[in-house]
Amino acid sequence: MISEQIKENDLIYLVYDNRRKWLLTIKKGEIFHTNRGYIEFNDLIGKPFGSVVFSKPFHTQGYKFYVLKPLPSDYILHMARKTQIIYPEDAGLILLYGGISSGSKVIEAGCGSGALTCILGNYIRPDGHVYSFDIRDSSLKRTNKNVKKAQLEEYVTIKKADILNEDLNLQEIDSIILDIPQPWEAIEKVKEYLKLSGILVSFSPTIEQVKKTTFKLQKNGFFDINTYELIKRTMQVKENATRPQVRMIGHTGYLTFGRKIKNLKNPYRGKKPNSNEYISMNGMPLRE
Ligand SMILES: C[S@@+](CC[C@H](N)C(=O)[O-])C[C@H]1O[C@@H](n2cnc3c(N)ncnc32)[C@H](O)[C@@H]1O
Structure with a gap:
């Protein structure tokens, strides 16, 4: 396989060490300055x-930088943010259990800083689409900026709307992701946008929210309702000192999933045959 070459307008992930990492767009003639020298694009x-470069000026003898192709998780951890974002491990489960892949049509509310928006945009392309909504102008502005930086504008529509009350005029959506304080209040309205067997995903930091969401999903005929919490532990690998790292994020949130179904009452119930009636092969009463 031929390695991909860096071109103008490509996004690169420039890494010096664990703390100094940048997501940058390559522009001809531009220079990126750091406290370890500068790099000419x-x-x-x-x-x-996957190359390494050494910073200039040469009289410092250069510092080593790694030039990587950014992963979707790199966008999230290095983007400008003000709200709590969806972390990569939770985003992974949302994609997998939310049935999201290339070609999916997805609704997301609220978009917050656009972290999940960028992940979704990356996975639904080239034929799918993400419709992202938020009630706050500051969130919409930040999401727009981050989506642009990730070069995903073509696959994402960002609009101001209150998911609880406004009609979004969307149909046959594959998956809906709610990351708002009161997801249970949105369920009755948003289920109309979902196609049958489509998935509703809700992210909530507390169990009180999970309970209300689950009961509302049950009331609205959703099936296969499950909630998960993911805890990621990073391992420190050292000679004779390999163990989980001491510091970690202990809790991000709970993820609740449910599938939309077309429910029916059991037609056999209440039709118990009388003693002088026969039953057909498929269980329906037949008269003599
Ligand atoms: C925690 S942030 C979402 C973070 C986002 N998932 C991310 O990964 O960056 C929650 C967002 O929901 C928005 N929000 C709250 N209620 C809403 C509603 N009824 N309709 C649309 N957005 C709403 C807030 O303005 C806020 O920006």
């Missing part, structure tokens, strides 16, 4: 992703 164009 012209020197990167034509090199394969």
Whole structure:
């Protein structure tokens, strides 16, 4: 396989060490300055992703930087944010259990800082679409900026709307993701946008929210309703000192999933045959 070469307008993930990492767009003639020297983008164009470069000026003898192709999880952790974002491990489960893949049509509310928006946009392309809604102008502005930086504008529509009360005029949606304080209040309205067997996903930090959401999903005929919490532990690997790292994020939130179904009352119930009636092969009463 041929390694992909860096071109103008590509997004790169420039890494110096664990703390100093940047998501940058390559522009001809531009220079990126750090406290470990500067890097000229012209020197990167034509090199394969996965290269190392040494910063200038040469009299410092250069510092080593790694030039990587950004992963969707890199967008999330390095984007401008003000709201709590969906972390990569939770996003992974949302994609998998939310049935989201290339070609999916997805609704998301609220978009907050656009972290999940970028993940979704990355996975539904080239034929799918993400419709992202929020009630706050500041969230819409930040999401727009982050989606643009991730070069995903083509696959994402960002609009101001209150998911609880406004009609979104969307239909046959594959998955809906709610990351709002009161997801249970949205369920009755948003289920109309979902196609049958489509998935509703709700992210909530507290169990009180999960209970209200689950009961509302049950009331609205959703099936296969489950809630999960993911806890990610990073391992420190050292000679004779391999163990989980001491510091970790202990809780992000709970993820609740449910599938929309077309429910029916059991037609056999209440039709118990009389003693002088026969039953057909499929269980329906037949008269003599
Ligand atoms: C925690 S943030 C979402 C973070 C986002 N998932 C991310 O990964 O960046 C919650 C957002 O929901 C928005 N919100 C709250 N109620 C809403 C509603 N009824 N309709 C649409 N958005 C709403 C808030 O303005 C806020 O920006």
